[in-house]
Amino acid sequence: MKTTILFIGGGYSSVWAYRQLASSTTILKKIKKGEVELKVICDRKHHYFHGFTGDVIGGHIPEMAVLTPLKTLIPDAQFIYGKATQVSPFMNMVKYTTSEGQTKEVKYDHLVVGCGTVDNETNTLDFEVDxxxxxxxxxxxxxxxxxxxxxxxxxxxxxxxxxxxxxxxxxxxxxxxxxxxxxxxxxxxxxxxxxxxxxxxxxxxxxxxxxxxxxxxxxxxxxxxxxxxxxxxxxxxxxxxxxxxxxxxxxxxxxxxxxxxxxxxGQQPVALLGLRHLCLNPEGKIETNRYLNALGYSNIWCGGDIALVKRPFSKGFCPPNALWAIMQGARIGKNIKRVMSNKAPRKFWFPGLGQAAAFGVGKGALELYGIPFWGWLAYIIRLGFFFYFFPAKSRLIKIIWQFYKDKKNPNEKASIFKAEYRDLIISNEKQVKLKSA
Ligand SMILES: Cc1cc2nc3c(=O)[nH]c(=O)nc-3n(C[C@H](O)[C@H](O)[C@H](O)COP(=O)(O)OP(=O)(O)OC[C@H]3O[C@@H](n4cnc5c(N)ncnc54)[C@H](O)[C@@H]3O)c2cc1C
The missing domain is CATH 3.50.50.60 (FAD/NAD(P)-binding domain)
Incomplete structure (x- = not known):
């Protein structure tokens, strides 16, 4: 019997859950023997590192810092390029739309839901403006x-x-x-x-x-x-x-x-049919238990912005940011490993670190365990964190080299996306959106 672990989304929570699984030699051996398979459905072919958005807009960090091809991050998984639309928890099945507009289904034994949020493009504004x-x-x-x-x-x-x-x-x-x-x-x-x-x-x-x-x-x-x-x-x-x-x-x-x-x-959680009964909270997110299972489903795991997770050691819920998505994803990966070896899953345990932002070059603002830092110190600590959690460390040298080249040609730095990224974005997002509409 083959065990299929299916991930919806290629963001922080999915990638870090995948990493936990793919770093286990037992799982890798099982993948080689055909006993386990990892599958990722995503409507994009790259991971998007949102944290650098302001820096890219300011032109001081190259755009390649926000986009990492997913294939380099999930080499042992089968990548399915499509948009998940519906989960059937009783049949262990996910429906998705391909870039050609076909509806297909994929079965799972464990499902990781990490499809995050989308910009609130509907209502909010009482007027027509692009x-x-x-x-x-x-x-x-x-x-x-x-x-x-x-x-x-x-x-x-x-x-x-x-x-x-x-x-x-x-x-x-x-x-x-x-x-x-x-x-x-x-x-x-x-x-x-x-x-x-x-x-x-x-x-x-x-x-x-x-x-x-x-x-x-x-x-x-x-x-x-x-x-x-x-x-x-x-x-x-x-x-x-x-x-x-x-x-x-x-x-x-x-x-x-x-x-x-x-x-x-603001943003709103991605809506997946079949799981809406778990999204009745005001945030519209999928509610989980302490082990990060969707309430009532021991083989559906949720992390990141789409999940409503009680904050450990504190009142309220975990905030929607990349660090929490990473930590939840990692816990999900570890828990799936544990369940697959007949061990009980462990509770999600993370006290939080804080929040960082950059308001221009050298103008960082950082809250670390409640202690505020600002200016260059905060800016450098933030960069250190971002590089530490950067999904593809091997690309950092390339990014630094690009940064150096952009510095030498300041007129080019705010120019539109370099061709390779422009094509990557346009080709895949347009296809999925148009053909699945
Ligand atoms: C502009 C901006 C700046 C930010 N800056 C920071 C920051 O400085 N620090 C910080 O900690 N956090 C920051 N955040 C928040 C952070 O990016 C999110 O909390 C984080 O991305 C959540 O991770 P996730 O895994 O839940 O979802 P995401 O990283 O959003 O990934 C979701 C994935 O699911 C895919 N997907 C969506 N719907 C479907 C579907 N139906 N089928 C298949 N795939 C689907 C998407 O393509 C994507 O790959 C920022 C967010 C934004 C928008």
Whole structure:
């Protein structure tokens, strides 16, 4: 009898669960003998390292740092390129749509659900406006393309001093994603088009970074300072109420001329039919027990952003970030190994470390076990963490080399994605989306 371990998604939780399994010599031997098979269904052919999004937008980290081909990360698994749509827990079956638009099924003995969240592209805004979402690599690609188009249009005027900026790049949202993008982007635009284009951040609350407001007011102040220093205009207690092809109108009456609006107002869990009865919580996530099983199913495991996991040693639930996804994925891999050798699974045990962000080069902000750090020290510690958890260490040298080449040609660094990544993103995401629609 062959045991099939199926992973949905190629993000942090799946990759780290896979690693635990593939690092076991017993499992590897069983794979060779045909007794165990690992299968990964994913609607992308690469892993996306979201943490560097702001740095890539700021042009100081090459885009190859966010994209790692999945094949290099899961060499012992069979890769199925498709979009999972439905889980049948009683038949141990997952339905998926292929890039050709066919619906297929795959059986499993253990299922790892790690398909995370997607940008909330539906509702949230009470008006019609084309916004860009950067969670998907395609969104980041589109953003860079639009940015280059916009800056290209103002190329002749960049040395001219205007009384007020000619145009804005507008960011909706005030969480880490939005503030990191705003500061890094403003730092970049200030170097190339200061006074011509400015960055505006629209926040429906009275302060930015709600996650740190009570716990880390010092770091919130630091972020606010970084925004001000980079000339980002923050509109607190404001929402966009109207838009036209020229720009957007805010609830305080201000009109911002813009053609580039980034929507970072939040994400929603990927919806999988067959598991919706486990998503009745307000977050819409799949509820798990302490062992990371979907409630009531001992062979379905969930980790990362899609899972609602009680936080060990604390009240509430684990936060949705990469470190928690990695730790949960690793626990899932270990637990599957244990169950396969007739041992009881172990509870998920991780006290958390903290949270890090970068608001431009050398402007890090870090909370480590509740202790705040900022400036270069925080920036370097954050980079150290990111490199430590970087999924393909062998690519780091290539990334550093690319970084060096970009530094030598500063005009190229914000240019649109290099051909190899552009093709990777466009070819696979477009196919899956269009043909499965
Ligand atoms: C812009 C941005 C910046 C961030 N910065 C940080 C940071 O600095 N630090 C930090 O800790 N966290 C950061 N995060 C959060 C972090 O990226 C997530 O918490 C983490 O990616 C969650 O991992 P995951 O494995 O649950 O899902 P993901 O990494 O999102 O992976 C989900 C995978 O599932 C695939 N998938 C989705 N739906 C399907 C389907 N139906 N069928 C098949 N495959 C599917 C996706 O293609 C993807 O491969 C950031 C997030 C964003 C958007």
């Amino acid at each position: 916004t860009i979402h950067v969670k998907k690599p395609k969104g980041l690609y589109n953003f860079k393309k639009e940015l280059n188009h916009l800056l290209g249009g103002y190329e002749a005027e960049k040395d001219h001093k205007f009384e007020k900026p000619q145009e804005h790049i507008v960011l909706l949202g005030s969480g880490f994603t939005s503030v990191e993008i705003a500061t890094n982007l403003a730092e970049y635009v200030n170097q190339t088009h200061q006074g011509v284009i400015s960055v505006a951040l629209i926040n429906s609350r009275d302060k930015i970074l709600k996650e740190w407001q009570n716990k880390q007011p010092r770091l919130v102040k630091y972020a606010e300072k970084a925004l001000t220093k980079n000339g980002v205009k923050v509109y607190n207690n404001c929402v966009v109420v109207d838009s036209n092809p020229e720009g957007v109108t805010l609830s305080n009456g201000v009109f911002l001329k813009t053609r580039l609006v980034v929507n970072a107002v």
